Amino acid sequence: MEKDLKHLRKDYVKHHLTEEEAGFDPYRLFDLWFSEAQKSEPEATAMVLSTCGDRPHSRVVLLKEVRDREFVFFSNYNSHKGRDIELNPHVSLLFFWHSLERQIRIDGIAMKVSHIESDNYFYSRPVESQIGAIASAQSDVISGRKELEDRILELSEYFRHHPIVRPEHWGGYAVRPEVFEFWQGRPSRLHDRIQFSRTDMGWKRERLSP
């Protein structure tokens, strides 16, 4: 397959990001941008999670909570991402909000959340999702869709008579940010980029060249 896409060109004209607007607290700015994204994006909580076990690997996950200044998502601890995080807890989260011409990158350290926190979220999900999490050995190769569907049928029958228990290998990760970068598209590729890095004395704010 060949494609020449060089003629596609879009100017970013909607907003700007000054130091004054950015302030000194990246969480405040995240909150502001996230509130705006929730009004204009179909899936504002979707973020690309990049891990680097032996090689970099990216996939979309959903942000489920920001608490204690950490960003929480849920997954299968035995999945590819889970194995990567076990090897190397440094991860990167990326939000791209097309309608606002904005990107936020958060680099940080991922840690498993407590069993109680994983339980609380697991049991708040619809029963079908709970059974799905139990049925799926996420990231493993399977023989076909039928294998998964048969397993769902089998488990659904079993759980008609037994209580559902969260599997140990399913739960949350909390990412503690080390760096935030806020990117606002601007005309002629002269974008605004403001970075906050965690230091012992608080957040250091710097403007990056586009």
Ligand SMILES: Cc1cc2nc3c(=O)[nH]c(=O)nc-3n(C[C@H](O)[C@H](O)[C@H](O)COP(=O)(O)O)c2cc1C
């Ligand atoms: C919109 C969207 C939301 C997703 N949300 C999650 C999620 O919250 N947790 C999760 O484990 N996978 C989620 N996925 C699936 C992942 O992108 C990925 O396929 C899966 O986690 C397996 O990744 P891995 O093999 O790299 O571990 C989502 C995918 C999309 C497109």
